[in-house]
Amino acid sequence: MLRTLALTLCLFPVTLTAQESEPAMTAPRMAEIVLALDAEAQITANGIEFTVDDVPVLIVMDVRADRMRAMVPIRAATEMTPEEMLRVMQANFDTALDARYAIAGDRLWGVFIHPLSPLEKDQLISGIAQTVNIANTYGTLFTGGAAQFGAGDSGALQRKLLEDLLEKGQDI
Template sequence: MKKITAILFLLSSLITMEVNAVTQDEMEKVISDTTNIIENKKGYIVFDYKKVRMALISNVEYDRMRIITPIKKYSELDLTQIEKIMDSNFHSALDARYASSKDVLYSAFIHPMSPLSKKELISALNQVATLALTFGTTYSSGALNYGGN
C-alpha cells in the first residue's frame, strides 16, 4: 500500500509540474510583458529589467534556458572578490549564481525549460538582477541567506 501511495504521489507531482510549466512562447511573452525589450529573436531576447541589461537564451530541443547579465571582466577581479562570489554561490546566491565564460563574470540562472513555472521565471529575473546589482556589496540574489561569513 505504501508503494502505491508513493507512486500516486510521484505521478500527481509530474502532472502538476506539466500543468504549471511554461512553453518557450509563454516564457518569451512573460519577458516581453515585464521588461523593456532591446532585441527579440526566437530563443534569444535582450532586455532591460530593473535597469540591468539581460538576455534570455532558450532552446526547446535541449529543454534548457538561461537568463544572464554580464557584470565585469573576470580578469579584473581580485582574489577577495573571487572568494566572495564563491562564498555567495554557496550562501546567498539562491537560484541565480555567479558564473564566468570567456573572461566575463555573469549573474546567471540556468534551468530546464519543461518544469519551469511563470512564478519561477519571474523569481529568476529578480534574482539575476539583484545578484548583479549587489556585486561588490552583499553578493546576494535575494532575502535568504544560508549562513557563512
C-alpha cells in the same frame, strides 16, 4: 503555528489536476512573460534581450536540450582579485540563492539556469529578479535578494524588485 501548517500539509496532500497546473514553459510562453516585464524586450532566434531595473538581461534557450539561462553581465573576470573570486564562490553557496555567479568569455555573469519545460512563471520571474539582484549587489551584499538574515533596508529593497516583477506577470 508553522508546525501545525507543516503537519496539515503532510496529512492532507494537495493533488493538482492537469487543469490546475501550469502549461509547460515554451519559447512563446516565456516571451509572453518577459514582454509583460519589459514591453520593449527584443525576441531573437534563440532568446530574449530585455531590461529590468536598468540592468540588461539576456535569456538564451535551447528547446531541444530543454534548457534555459537568464544572464546579466557584471564585469571583466580578468580584473577580479583572488578575494573577489573567493567572495563570489561563497555567495554561490549561501546568498546568491537560485541565481549564480559564473565566468564565461572572460566575463563575470549573474546567471539563472533551469530546465525549460518544467519552469513555472513565478520561478522564471524570481530567477530573473535574483539574477538582477546578484549583479546589483556585486561588491557589497552578493545576494539574490529573496532572503536576508538580520535587520536593515537591503532585504526590503531587493524583495521589492521581485514583488514588482511578480505583479507585472500576474495576468499571464
